[in-house]
Every structure is written in structure tokens, then in C-alpha cells.
Amino acid sequence: VSTQSTGSIFYAVMQRALPVALGYLGIVNVGSAALFWYDKKQAIEHKWRVPEKTLQLSALLGGWIGGFWAMHQFRHKTKKQEFLFPYYACTGGNMLALGAVSYTHLTLPTKRIV
Helix, strand or coil, X not given: CEECCHHHHHHHHHHHHHHXXXXXXXXXXXHHHHHHHHHHHHHHCCCCCCCHHHHHHHXXXXXXXXXXXXXXXXXXXXXXXXXXXXXXXXXXXXXXXXXXXXXXXXXXXXXXXX
């Protein structure tokens, strides 16, 4: 008789969740880039700006790839150290979380035969 272990259940969930996760990352990165674009536009027009904490939160939520692309594409927020250090810290936090999930996914056993 074979039963599913926690590892195989996790594996099955991850297989189904992968398209959702990729869709989420696509949306959050496009959203992050859009926030940087909007903030740059508002800065040029001397209007209300996007709070820096919002831009940093976008990195923590996984939008750091779009954020870095937008920073360099629009030449925005690339020299302000008071912004960059927390942004890098949020990026690192997201990378650690992704690494932990990936490590767990790759190291859990997939089946247990009883």
C-alpha cells in the first residue's frame, strides 16, 4: 500500500501553483515598472509622487526585476542612497523567500511507501 507523504502533496501543489506564481510575478513586475514610470512622470511635472515605501514594497512583493529595469530605463532613483539601501534590502528579502521555497520544494521527499 502506498500513501502520499507531505512531500508529494507539496510537490503536487507546487506543480499547480507554478503557473499562478509566474502570472503573479509577471503582474507585480509590470506593476512595479509602472509605478517607477508614474513617479518619474510626476517628478518631472512637479506633482504628487509615489511614496518611496510603496516602491520598496513592490520589491519585497517580487517586483524588483521590473523595478530595477524601470530605474535604469527611466533614469529614476538610481543615485539616491536613502532609497536604494532599503530597496536592495527588500530585494534581498524577496530573494531569500524565493530561495527558501525553492530549497524546500527541491529537498522534500516525493513519495513514501508504507
